[in-house]
Amino acid sequence: MPERRDGMTVPLPGPLHQQAEQVAELAALGYTDVWSSESNANDAFTPLVLASQWAPSLRLGTAIVPAYTRGPALVAQSAATLASLAPGRFALGVGSSSDVIVERWNAIPFENPYRRVRDLVRFLRAALEGQKVSADYDTFSVRGFRLGIVPPEPPPILVAALRGQMLALAASQADGAILNWLSASDAARVSEIVNKRGSGRDKEIVARIFVCPNPDRQTVIAQGRRAVAAYLNVPVYRAFHEWLGRGDLLAEHWQRWAAGDRAGSLEAIPEQVVDDLIVHGTPDECRAHIDRYFDSGVTTSSLQVMAFGGIDVWEAAKSLAPRPYSR
Template identity: 65%
Template sequence: MPPRWGITVPFQGIPLAEQRELVAELPDLGYTDVWSSESNAADAFTPLALAAAWAPRLRLGTAIAPVYTRGPATLAMSAATLAAAAPGRFALGVGTSSNVIVESWNGIPFTEPFKRVRDTVRFLRRALSGEKVTEEYETFAVRGFTAGLVPDEPPPLLVAALRPGMLRLAGREGDGAIINWLSADDVRTVVPHVHRGGPDKEVAARIFVLPDVDPDTARGLARRQIAAYLNVPVYRAFHEWLGRDELTPMWRAWESGDRKGALAAIPDAVVDELVVHGPAQHCREQVQRYVDNGVTTPIIALPGPGDPVSAVRAMGLR
């Protein structure tokens, strides 16, 4: 059994207020962690606050809270509050998010993302330790902020990273990296960049899983997810760096406005590499491959379809 076995919350298809029983069941199913995300549905912190009360044994993590959409002090306060509510059980994952979320949806310029993450991590280190911060960072300035709530144990800071620069930043100035949308084999390419900052750095990976879904249905759903994500510039650049030339026809079709053609151009082999599907036991074995290749915290993400309760239980280790 891997030391950690995480899952993404909240669960799709169940009203948030009705997820208490399933979340409370997670430790008995073998899950050790719950990790949130933040795009256009639930925010990153509220589901974790609920999980902190519903399942006090679970570790909690954000994967991720964007560094642009909250001011630095607000982000520090959100993190400190959750760390104080769940002492020793919270990890703060931060990252750039994407130009779509930051610019198109929030009206904030998506400029100098590497520097913005670096500056935010440096600020959070100081703020979450209770230090008064007055600093002119390259991408923002903070004048006289002192956190009024300082957790007894500051949370680890993980950085969402795709390519070498951010991966090395995650290992050098963070406590580890959060990786996303890659195959088990890709992990061997990514992890050494993080470990340049130390062999003990955490590597958390969100892994998309469709357990007990027939291949045609799974591949159809996965293609839509792949097209939605991997045409976003940051993810396209990531897969170009990984050498996934098989996606070039998809990118060309998408650029020309041919959405149906883009979906059709995604090869089955790429779908099967990036989205785990099949019988639940097979899915667990494939997630274990990520761990074998260097992931320390696998985070299962269940994009549907069907009954989320059955999927959560099927992917448990007990």
């Protein structure tokens, strides 16, 4: 098994240009990685470019770059730039993203997501090794592209995976999987699929873990329901949780949501679902819960602190650190 890696999602709240000291301190606190995300705020690469200079010991990862919103060559260029800035400590996570981000926000048809991600992985493998690529893939064609800068060490490529096909792709053609919005017990099931299909090779399994070190349970449940609803009504995540077996638990929520009863739909999310998908409680309770993900086959965490109840995100990051905060 790969060694355990403890990561934090960046950027942290606040102006990006003012986070140099905090990012550097993440390394001092024992975090090994920082991972970016990309939806409607910062892009995936810029925070990592800054972190590469602010904290030279941290590994950097994208979780994730959507496969549709940049052309294949631009993804390769961006990845090569960051891999050259931080040799040996960058991991490129790609995935289909969702119809909301791709189609509603970026006006790009969200079609054939499995094939699009597969094709991008195959193209990136060749391009990041410095090969000249002229190829017809199922979802795009590339003619005569060669990277002008070839990173000294091609970055590992990870695939954001929810269900069977993507998990198989992560296992067979990528260096691992990135998981999102799942419980520790779900992680055990998913990790087993990746490892069984990985042909005996060690695969990295990154889990984005949503965490709120706030012992006020009722506040976390109330605000956590909103966060859960925001994701689980996106079609790809609804299908994922039906596949995981939460269809009956969430049936009433989905029915009320579809009928326009937003308040009623939130109340219909069982507390058990929030408990499963959002780590919460005292910092010690959160640490123990995070450990369950690693016990379930996860090799790398990317904590996303949720500020439910108005908690301070930076203080929360310190309270959850692999090394106890002593200042």
